[in-house]
Amino acid sequence: MSSTTAPSSSVAAGSADASGARRNSKRPKYSRFTQQELPACKPILTPGWVISAFILVSIVFIPIGVAALFASRDVVEIVKRYDTDCIPLSERNDKVKYIQSPGNKTCTRNITVTKHMKKPIYVYYQLDNFYQNHRRYVKSRNDAQLRSNGSSDDVSGCSPEDYSNGLVIVPCGLIAWSLFNDTYNFSRNNQQLSVNKRGISWKSDREHKFGKNVYPRNFQNGTLIGGAHLDDSIPLSDQEDLIVWMRTAALPTFRKLYGKIEQDLQENDVIEVTLENNYNTYSFNGKKKLVLSTTSWLGGKNDFLGIAYLTVGGFCLFLAMAFTLVYLVKPRQLGDPSYLSWNRTPGCH
């Protein structure tokens, strides 16, 4: 603080003649700072300012809202819920039992493309009611272990998925253990649509958080199998499904990137999805959805931002007009002293 006080030489010079006579005078030295006379702008909410602020907001917000809304409308998004559909009718009474029983759970669904979709088309899976943000879950990982081979024995924080059969699990912890393991295969007119699974994770994760020389070890070998198995021969930095999964979601409903289809899809194309329905969301009544979506410059399909911008912009426009009207109908000489009265019970505070 005191550094700003700055009893600078210029100030001292100003009062030098005064203090010259009395050397050790206690007279406070003059500076605009200590006398609280710093140059300042003192904004007050005059009608002009209020109205211009409202107009400014609406002028900026309405175009942004329109643009955002257009961007969102341009995005083509197809959502297919399959968690119930992919269980045979006979098994639907006890979905948990079905999903936990061994055996092939392949299921085929058809998706009709509603609108022309330009590549790249992003494939997501969406889980619902899945608390990846639960504190126990979020903490159940060990970043050091994921990063370097040297600390592969470090499993602190991973309990209970830290050791299996007395051996260290790599990657340890609940997050890795519960890795999503449904798989999708797409075909159009019996022609395989290839899904590119490279580059779906954040670059920083791949390069800095997951080691190139860290290989899965003793993974999913316990009594209780959580989710997907990992290929022991591929280093973690290349296991992009894992990397995506381990970037935990913030909210209990979330999508994660599964891959990219690098082809355009035409309107009314029928896509056949062959999926393996392995992942257990039935225990906690979670939905599973498959999402195909393009993106715009603003991202995926969500009208909210556009509408919100338009609403606020419009509201401000309305307020600007309302205030203008008020000032026109009931103009007031600013600082009219008739407002300057003081009574013990101020009417409106």
Next chain:
Amino acid sequence: MAGGGKKKRRHLFKRVHDSSFRQESFQDEHFLIGGPGFSRIVFCNDPDCPDAASLGYGGNYIRSTKYTLASFLPKSMFEQFRRVANVYFLICGLLSFTPLSPYSAASTVVPLVVVIGITMGKEIIEDWRRKKQDIEVNNRKVKVHKGDGVFDYTKWRDLKVGAVVKVEKDEFFPADLLLLSSTYDDGICYVETMNLDGETNLKLKQALQVTLNLTEESSFKDFKAIARCEDPNANLYSFIGSLNIGQENYPLTPQQLLLRDSKLRNTEYVYGVVIFTGHDTKVIQNSTAPPSKRSKIERRVDKIVYLLFAGLVLLSVIGSVFFGIWTSYDIEGGAMTRWYLRPDDTTIYYNPKKAGIAAILHFLTALMLYSYFIPISLYVSIEIVKVLQSVFINQDQEMYHEETDQPARARTSNLNEELGQVDTILSDKTGTLTCNSMEFIKCSVAGIAYGRGVTEVERAIARRKDTPLEEEKGGEVEDLTEAKSSVKGYNFIDERITDGNWVNEARPDLIQKFLRLLAICHTAIPEVDEETGRISYEAESPDEAAFVIAARELGFQFFERTQTSISLHELDTLTGKTVERTYKLLNVLEFSSTRKRMSVIVRNDEGKLLLLTKGADSVMFVRLSRDRNEFVEQTKEHVNEYADGGLRTMVLAYRELNDDEYSEFNEAFTAAKNMVTGERDELIEDVEEKIERDLILLGATAVEDKLQTGVPDCIDKLAQAGIKLWVLTGDKMETAINIGFACSLLRQGMKQIIINSEAPEAKAMEKTEDKSATDAAAKASVLHQIAEAKAFLDESSESPEALALIIDGKSLAYALEDDAKNMFLDLAIGCASVICCRSSPKQKALVTRLVKVRTGGTTLAIGDGANDVGMLQEADIGIGISGYEGMQAVMSSDIAVAQFRFLERLLLVHGHWCYRRISSMICYFFYKNLAFGFTLFYFEAYASFSGQAAYNDWYLSLYNVFFTSLPVIALGVFDQDVSAKLCLRFPLLYQEGVQNVLFSWSRILGWAFNGVVAATCVFFFCVRALETQAFRKGGEVVGFQVLGATMYTCVIWVVNCQMALSINYFTYIQHLFIWGGVIFWYIFLLAYGAMDPDVSTTAYMVFVEACAPAVMFWFVTAFVLVSSLLPYFIYSAIQMRFCPMYHQMIQWIRNDGQSDDPEYCKMVRQRSLRPNTVGFSARFRQSMRFEENSEPTLQFERTEE
């Protein structure tokens, strides 16, 4: 050694004072000596003997510091953790080392350590200052007997009980001393007890007969004595002991005790024995530890913190209950539901089978998580801000007093904002309102008014009439050149009289008599400076001195007084030369408060007997001869004029006596004087009464009890600001009333309610009944008077008639008793001004407490003497006047200023600003913490209340310390709603503080609500906008990291911009801190994100890689920012338009540039004035009204009975 003449003079002084000494005899109470409570034994002149050492009396070292080196740590820690908030954070800190903690231990402990460290640092600095003061006092030197009759200097702190010390003129006594001898033969000495009771007159002390001969240093060679006395106690006015010399015992009384911190005056030196040292001395025993004062705002802050605690606990309970329920569902019928959490193999914290315990443990976690509701840095920020505010107060040039070289000094920074809320000022008079010097300024002789001097009041009124806007210059006197007269106590300018010109006036004979009377009729004693020949006077009261000085300056120099005569150098009208005349002094008819006059009877050198009388107009005019007086009317007129100008008037008259008349009188007078019965005084009065009649009027004098510069101005401003001013003075009622007039607290036409226990009926009782009955009767009388006045007040409550209450000390004692005090207070509050006279220091404190407790308003006490200490400590704020004498008041004050007039700036400018700053700052603090805390809570709800924080650990812990602290401190230090000039121009603005509109509950809750709104906007808009879809072109979705960073960015923007929106004063510092805070966040995010992932964890590269390239991120920030501020903005705009607060109106006026339009400002100020106020504006207005209406309005007379 002074010559014999001086001694003679002293004896005379004694006679004039008519002081009778107590007989040296043992009283009943002396038999207590040796018993319990009276066990102290002092071996005089032998402090080192083994017997003395075994008694183990403490040294003379004094310590006023709060801590010692050893006790600092535990004691200051204890102080720190008396604050609930700090205990809470300590517990959080400890718990953060357990797995319960939602975030890392370091991020919890670091802020706490910083906060406590800063506060303790402040304590150290403050205590160090006290230490330095102690060192100064303890190292003062005094001469002490070292044995063999040798005296040498010793430091005060090394003084021992029993030591013989020699104290010289104008030195302070280092400890409580037993007076042994002085330079006077009869062992008297004069003591000034200014520091003890604030009385400026000298007290006489006298040594025992037996020790009188110890006048030489060598005589202490073989002196031995043993004093036995009472144990140390706090009673200043009692002392019981006995002195054993040889085989004899001699009684000791307070008459022999010289108290520490009083001063030796008019005596070359005294010898004394140390009886009480250091903390045993009466004055220190008497001083209570200064109560640590806390401002109202701070107390309310505590309440708010409790409220927040309640909110915190509530939210935690909600969270825990939900968490318990969710956890218990994790295993349903033996099957895991949320299997990915492995509820089958878990610790106690998440065990679904023991969900109850898990919930309880989670409660602790939640308490830690939501700790952001409690602003940890609030207290420390407030303290930093207050210290800086104090620096501004100390540095204010407008409050620097040139003459005494004293700037204002805020001794504690706790009360800055309290200065903006003062409701009642309780002021001492002498030395506070007045300079305690009297100046002869005008006189009226033979019906002609002389004297062109201008009083402070007249100056103020004149200024107001002519140039209504010039007063913004504050109390600065524009005409310093004119005021300074060379002679103290004399400010009489009129060339018709001065330099002997009076002989050419119409009635030189009367003028001569007038001046002669001034020179003769008094009890002053001349003191001739041998070198210069200048004569100065020692008088009982300063106004008497002023008369004698005036007479001297006008050519009637009084230069000698003997037992029986008074000698003057006076101008002979015939020869034009100065001649010496001696008047034979026959009788002095003394002044008393009931008589209100004094007379002398002298025989002049022509042999004529003259009765010279001076007295108050009320008693003098009735005693004038009916037929021989020509100028009564004119003189009366002049007297009224003078009184209205705030001057003390005195009417002078004389009569020639014939010898018979005199001898008759003298006989009766002597007889009465020799009476021993209780009726003696009355008889004397009767005799005096008889001779003081048929007087011939000479004229009247007007003495200005010199007000300090700018006092009327200041009082007027304070009155306009709606602050009530009570004067509590030890002075006589007449004096107090005069000063009341002088500083416009009273004015002609104001109804005065005088409550007086010297009412005739009470006096009558006194003679007949016993003491308790008298008391009861007096009390009944006082109660009756109060009740009557109250009834009058109720009656007149409709008409804006200004009332003044004047009450004397004795009545006050009754009025302050439990059964009467409510009624008294009701009455006092209804009056525009209240003057309590003849009040003791204790009563001052009691009145202060009464006002403080009963009205609930903030009280400010201002005083300069030690008699004001109790009042200063009792009041919410104590202001000490520094500068002239005695530091006692300053030492126990909270803020010291050099002059009363600085109060105006201190309160109206600094007080208002500080109040405003602190209250806005605190409101903002709650806002920002709620805005932040609620986002955490909302996130919790989306994370099944598991205790997961939405943000990275270090975002969390740096929120309060880094990203938001500097702007709020800048707000607390620099914000100004209106400039100092406008604060002073519109004093009513001050009422915002008194009525506490800026820190009312509605406002606080409003800000809290605004915080919740902001949090809601931030969280839900972020969540809805970012939801599940890709948030950028590359198809990536928002994870935990990105959502946290985005929300946090939004919070930082919102709270900083809210700050920008709500402050009124943008200097470069505000710009730097507000925008700097935001920019700093981005820089931090970059730097922190660039660190190794082990350190940065979830913040790793989050900005560079994920957020910054996404348009969505920026759009969301912008949208959330605007939408969160919109509610506040709309509210402000509407409020500003439809019901602006007072400061906003002034801002508007300033904005329109109309603040420089004098006509306009005058109009505004007139409008904003409330009626029924005091001050010269009110006086001026009233006189204007009289002129306009030109109809006689009720003129209330002074109701003296």
